[in-house]
Amino acid sequence: MSNDKYSQLHSKSRTIKDLLSIPTGLPVWERDVLARHILKLSPEAMFLENEKLIDESTFELLDQLVKKRISGVPLSYITGLRGFYGHDFLVNESVLIPRPETELLIDLVLDFVSDHDRTAYSFLDIGTGSGNIIVTLAKQIGSSNVPHGFYAVDISRSALNVAIENTQRHDVTDLIVFSESDLLASVSESDNPFSKPLPVIVVANLPYVDLDKKDFLQSQSYGSELTHEPDTALWAADSGLELYKKLLVEVGSIRRSLTVTNATYCFFEIDPSQKNMLYQYLENHTDAQDIRFTKDIAGHYRVCGFRF
Numbered sequence: 001m002s003n004d005k006y007s008q009l010h011s012k013s014r015t016i017k018d019l020l021s022i023p024t025g026l027p028v029w030e031r032d033v034l035a036r037h038i039l040k041l042s043p044e045a046m047f048l049e050n051e052k053l054i055d056e057s058t059f060e061l062l063d064q065l066v067k068k069r070i071s072g073v074p075l076s077y078i079t080g081l082r083g084f085y086g087h088d089f090l091v092n093e094s095v096l097i098p099r100p101e102t103e104l105l106i107d108l109v110l111d112f113v114s115d116h117d118r119t120a121y122s123f124l125d126i127g128t129g130s131g132n133i134i135v136t137l138a139k140q141i142g143s144s145n146v147p148h149g150f151y152a153v154d155i156s157r158s159a160l161n162v163a164i165e166n167t168q169r170h171d172v173t174d175l176i177v178f179s180e181s182d183l184l185a186s187v188s189e190s191d192n193p194f195s196k197p198l199p200v201i202v203v204a205n206l207p208y209v210d211l212d213k214k215d216f217l218q219s220q221s222y223g224s225e226l227t228h229e230p231d232t233a234l235w236a237a238d239s240g241l242e243l244y245k246k247l248l249v250e251v252g253s254i255r256r257s258l259t260v261t262n263a264t265y266c267f268f269e270i271d272p273s274q275k276n277m278l279y280q281y282l283e284n285h286t287d288a289q290d291i292r293f294t295k296d297i298a299g300h301y302r303v304c305g306f307r308f
């Protein structure tokens, strides 16, 4: 919509209702999210207060954000927020926008520990991004009175900064130890979950989109997250399994270096097409046991769980 048309409508109307009556070219729900973001109102408040007067700058700002969205910038990068497991997480261009299917990882870990003493594990999130996984687990399981730990690593310093902000937002800062690390390379020797006398639950949503399909997928998905998110959060060589295979080698060598080892339980998010390849790798190159694949809500194999 042209600025002229905006100011024309604006000169006649100054309420929230009028703001929401202007056609934008976006789906109504996206327009409403942007309007609520500017007005800092809940959906209920925006509905109840729709006769409230608003000033011209609100109309101009909505126009700018609509244009940004139409140019392809993901909605969550514009609002700076994304919901995950019932809570809002801060996001920016340094991190992957959390996906609904990743909530399955949380369900599986919570289910796994529900039959046991929840405080008797260490939790390690590899490739933490916005921190959505480890922060959610710490919120659900953590207790400041109990000596068990939550650990998270990411290769990206700027992603870790977002994760740390999310720990503050969700009041779990004291429960989580973050490390800037290429997989396990820089996980501190002195404060390493594998050297504690507790089983370790490794949760990972590492980049697993097949690097060979990058050009094709980006050309097919203009305006989607895949064209705006950091490359380091998305793509991996070796049919997308490069980082998971490398991580398995590292976990194996850490476990071999310890005199006393506790069980390690792994939950990896995957692309459904990787199920058989990962199964073969685990069977032929690792000591993994009880290998299980779980389908997401759309019926696609999404998480691989196993133990050492």
Ligand SMILES: C[S@@+](CC[C@H](N)C(=O)[O-])C[C@H]1O[C@@H](n2cnc3c(N)ncnc32)[C@H](O)[C@@H]1O
Residues within 6 Å of the ligand: 095, 096, 097, 098, 099, 102, 126, 127, 128, 129, 130, 131, 132, 133, 153, 154, 155, 156, 159, 181, 182, 183, 205, 206, 207, 208, 232, 233, 234, 243
């Ligand atoms: C798919 S994103 C997942 C982010 C978040 N855990 C989630 O579920 O939304 C993968 C994350 O892994 C990180 N990453 C990529 N390569 C890594 C590596 N070699 N070591 C540690 N982290 C890595 C990226 O920076 C990115 O934040």
